[in-house]
Amino acid sequence: MFVSTKWLQEYVDLSGVTPEELAKLITKAGIEVEGVNNLSDGIKNVVVGYVMEREQHPEADKLSKCTVDVGEEQPVQIICGAPNVAKGQKVIVAKIGAVLPGNFKIKKAKLRGEVSEGMICSLQELGVEGKVVGKEFSNGIFVLPNDAEVGADALEVLHRDDAVLELGLTPNRADCLNMIGVAYEVAAILDKDVKLPAVATEESGSADFINVSVESKEDAPYYSAKLVKGVKVGPSPLWMQARLMSAGIRPINNIVDITNYILIEYGQPLHAFDNNKLNSKQIIVRHAKSNEKITTLDGEERTLQPHHLVIATEKEAVAIAGVMGGQSTEVDENTVDVLIESAVFKGQTVRQTSKDLGLRSESSARFEKGIDPSRTYSASERAAQLMAELAGGTVVEGTVVANHIVNEAPEVSVSVNKINNVLGTSIDADTVKDIFRRLRLEAKQDGELFTVTVPSRRGDITIEEDLVEEVGRMYGYDHIPATLPTGVASRGQLTVYQAKRRRARQFLQHAGLFEAVTYSLTSNSKVKRFALETGDAKPVRLSLPMSEERSELRFSLVPHLLDAVAYNVARKEENVQLFETGSVFLTLENNELPREEEYLAGALTGAWLQHAWQGEKKAVDFYVVKGVIDGLFNELGLSDKISYVASKKEDLHPGRTASILVNNEEIGFIGQVHPVTQKEWDIKETYVFQLSLAKLFNTEIDDILYNAIPRFPAMNRDMALVVDSTVFAGDILSTIRQAGGKLLKEAIIFDLYEGDKMEAGKKSVAFSLTYFDPERTLTDEEVTKAHQKVLKAVEETHSAQLRG
Template identity: 60%
Template sequence: MFVSYKWLQDYVDLSGVTAEELAEKITKSGIEVEGVETLNEGITGVVIGHVLEREQHPNADKLSKCLVDIGEESPVQIICGAPNVAKGQKVAVAKSGAVLPGNFKIKRAKLRGEESNGMICSLQELGMEGKIVPKEYAEGIFVFPESVTPGEDAIAALNRDDKVLELGLTPNRADCLSMLGVAYEVGAILGREVMFPEIKLDEAGEKASDYIKVTVEATEDNPLYAAKVIKNVKIGPSPLWMQTRLMAAGIRPHNNVVDITNYILLEYGQPLHAFDYDKLGSKEILVRRAHDGETIVTLDDAKRTLTTDHLVITNGTEPVAIAGVMGGANSEVDSATTTVLLEAAYFTGGTIRKASKDHGLRSEASARFEKGVDPNRVREAGERAAALMSEYAGGTILEGTVEVDALKVEPAVVSITMEKLNSFLGMQLSIDEVKDIFARLKFDASVEGDTVTVVVPTRRGDITIEEDLIEEVARLYGYDNIPKTLPAGEQSAGKLTSYQAKRRVVRRYLEGAGLYQAVTYSLTSEEKVAQYALEKTDAIKLAMPMSEERSLLRLSIVPQLLEVLKYNGARQADSLAVYETGAVFLSKGEELPVEEEHLAAAVTGLWVSNPWQGEKKPVDFYVLKGILEGLSEKLGLDGRVEFVQVQLDGMHPGRTADILLDGKRIGFIGQIHPTVQKELDLKDTYVFELKLGELLEAGIEPLHYEPIPRFPSITRDIALVADKETPAGKLRSIILEAGKPLLKEASVFDLYEGANMEAGKKSIAFSLKYANPERTLTDEEVTKVHEKVLEALKEQAGAVLRG
């Protein structure tokens, strides 16, 4: 909701309170003001000018040479390129030395040899968005009504010397979708009275009931429908003050009748609709549910097919409007209209929401009906609009209102004890203080003993229970005024749990390794839900998903990370490493799903790129494996995490491994299958996913320190011939086990599978490091253990020394 500060002053005295101060007070009272826009920011030196003469520029077909009176001693010559500039117009002129939005400075200049002393401005050049500029001025300069005087401030005449507050309203505060609603709120905050618009209704002798009959079949959807008839209207532009207020609220002016209905929508929060009475083709308004397959052409010239879920306004036979959403083109008010049928109605929110959603028509009117309008303001809004049409369109209001009224609305009555109110707020407010707050809100409140009973006005449909009254008292008293207290009981410093602390270690380690943290949706599609899942369970479907793409709770994080890589790759960010810690959701039948925290990562493109040195290293399996090994060491699990080759759906058959912790599978690591990479338009991409809880909750031995070795170590290299299928990890495990306790390290440094090797065999070389912390080893001791290692390799893996 956009609220004009100047317009608001018509209803509440704002003296002594700036727009910025008011915004802060409104925000502190519970309605967030998202911003305050200064409409004339950066504009100086713009006045009203009178075009005395206009002639064709001698050297340019599309330029005009104008003599303009700008209220100074003598008129000035201005060259103008607007197609609609003409003699006799009152226009906005940026004088020489003026500044326009964007710090655009106006200077004396020569245009095609002719001197120009300023610029005649369009509304867009004065900072207005094109979508709110009246259509007749969209392609040219703006023309003021004759009543303005040359030399006056054009910005003030356009009401641009104003500030607009943008309210970020929650759905429950539909009462503030109107200027009067905001006025009630501001009046309560400032403790000032609210002034209401005066309605002067001069009705003619003819009766509206002689012109129209109203019937409502769907009274549940439309319990109140009121119609007024205004004859002899003259369609033309609305007054400038009304146009500028509409534009400040983001609404484009059209003509006086349509602008008045939009003005009342903003002022009262009550949508109205004006029909061209002569186009109705009957003397009847019938409100009913549409027939299946029935059609209507709406004001946007779109043909729409209706169903029985939609409420329509008809002339007795055919629809002339989709109720509360949009009128029909067959009854549109236009320049030839002379008699207006004005509709003021109360439609139920659910029906309007259904039609609005089905037809993709989200309007200011439908938004208000959906959230709820004040039923006791419907007739008043219609009468106010009729009075304005009489004043600004020259209309004659026929006597009476033709209506169907099946609306039964009683104000909510809510009681609360002072004991409960003070207990909730942790305060000691008096009854008088609470009564004063309700009086400022214009709520009728009575006191009996310790109990306050409030009769809530119908404009505040969000107040229904005791807690709502507590909230009203708290926000108007001021959240800042609620005393600060410490919790009672033992006081101890807060700290992270062991799990939380380790999770932070994991995140910091991965970010230090060069991975960016991603936060992706927990919702996925039927196609992706089972991909890369560590545990295959039934997918959990949402009861009311927003879309099929976000209809199921995920079983794995990897598909979402691949989408992140795809999205970035499409934008030339094709070398990327991301990780995420998040929940997956495992079905347990009728019980609530189990949320299990996982850690996943995805890496693609170049891992190292140093163009100056000519060094480029694409990511591979060992990069990601090294990251995980470093992480396990960081968590004190060094030596307990293993990688065992495996084949998984969607993964490369030769570059994928299970991740084992103490022999138990907790995840997987590997390259995405080439066909999947091609579908996602990715380079070689490597991922892992594991159960983070298993990793962080694993018991670890207390930290032991070892002294720096005082005695030298001995290194022996061996080249083994083994079956091609024998994993290097298995050979390493055999070596380390057989070499205890003198063997400290074993690492692979060479692999050979070329010529001179027996079929089905490979040569793999290890470097072995022996040491004794208590003394220097002899060759005999090392040889003895070394032979034991070779023996174990032969017996357990069939691996022998290469000859």
């Protein structure tokens, strides 16, 4: 919401308060002011000029040579490139020495041999956004009204001597989506009176010009129509155009501008029909027919559905209720009679229609958040008054109304004790009473209990906590003392799960991976990809997604990590190592709520090690990633409980993928992204892993024991075993560790050979075994005996033979 302080001054006295001070006060009261835009900042020496003569530049077809009176003794010559400059115009002139936005200084210059002593300006050159400049001036200079005084300060004439506050409103504060609502807020902060617009309209004729019927009273509890005859459509006065532009709205013509002006002033959306194009004495508020079509004001043909609400005659729909009017009854330069619609439409209905049609407007935004129904009638009266004053119309007596609103003002009670308990203050009852007075909330006091009759403009006040908030923000958050909680003190600490998660994250960071945070929302095409489990799970779809790419809750972390890899690779960052801890959401059939579970996932590509000076280079491969995960399991004390089993999974390379098991229960996977999938993401060879933290951390973790430096020497034995190619080295290693007994301290794989010198279908796997006793020095006989036991176990279990 953009708030002109000059406009706001009409409703509440701002004397003695600068825009910057006002912004701070509003922010302290709970509504963030995101910026203060002083419209005249950085602009100097800009005046009203009169174009006395205009002729073609002798050396340039697109330039004009103008003689301009700027209120001084001698007129000046200005070379102008605008196509719409003409003799007899009042224009904006930046004189020699003038400064325009961006610190652009005007100097005397020569253009194609002709002297130019200034510049005739467009509104954009004064800092006005092009999107809010009227169509007739969007590609040229701005022409001022004929009554503008030559030599006067152009900023004052244009009403640019103003400051605009940008309010960052939360959805509950729809009451401040209009100038009157902001005035109530500012008046409460400053403890000033609110001056509402005076509405006094001369009427003639009778109210039999139209008949209104409402078929859906729930969707349209109030609808009114008022007729203004004999209007002359043309530009609205400059003061109104300036106010609309400061609010971010483009001026169109006086009739349309008046409806937009009331929208910003009252917060009440209006629509103006050309009554003669309407060609009916019947207005029907009804639901659309199936596949009914209407061409809206933006020139687009829209197909409607039965749950959409429309305004119609007995022949056709002429507007989409609360969203946009129809082109067939549009006000244009030939319009003479205007029918003003002022209504209350159900926010949910307008929101659904707006979403379905992909059509949002200033009106629909206000209906969605809720408007003040008490202003609906007065807003149409105010619009009729302005049409009479600014368009020369005659207001027809009476307003045709279909009113089904039940006027029952809700009451909310709160005690002083409740307020102080929540805020941690010692506010007395008199202070609370005074705050309600400033907020113009009618409150009945019974001792320390206040019962507030909530005005219709404050639809956000529904429970006692809302009143506590009102008292707190008006009392001043900076006046609320800082206090420590009372009661039994307890030492804060991480839960066991949180401590394990932090340990895992820190290990991966220390290993060289960067932590990523990706969206929990994904698209339907990605939702089940790389999932650990799907089964009967169905995706959880948002009812109002921001886009189809962010429409469903994810089953896996990997797809968005691959998005991040692709993003980096596309920007020449080829070595990417990422991990993420985050939630996935699974819903089983017949379950209403999704089951949330936390996963840990990673994606690695490019070089893992690269030392140009030493000539070392190691690309990321399966064993690099497995080594990182093994290190993680070792850090968590789970190494003895983890096993890997070759597996096949969708989107992963069939020969380079393994399921990860803890105590024979699958908790995740590791593998290379399938080449076809890599091509889909436009990435090179990439490896991923994903673990269920819930299953991992539910495993009983052995305490980490620290041993003294050994006093006795260890003894090593190496052996190369010939086994079938189908035998997993990890299985052999498990057998060795089981058979080695208490003397076997360590067993590792250090070589694998599959080549021409091996029998077909065989491979050689070499192991290094370390034997050790912390209490004494082992003898060769003891080590040989233990080693023979290992050899016998691998022979019996895996048919392994020592390689000769």
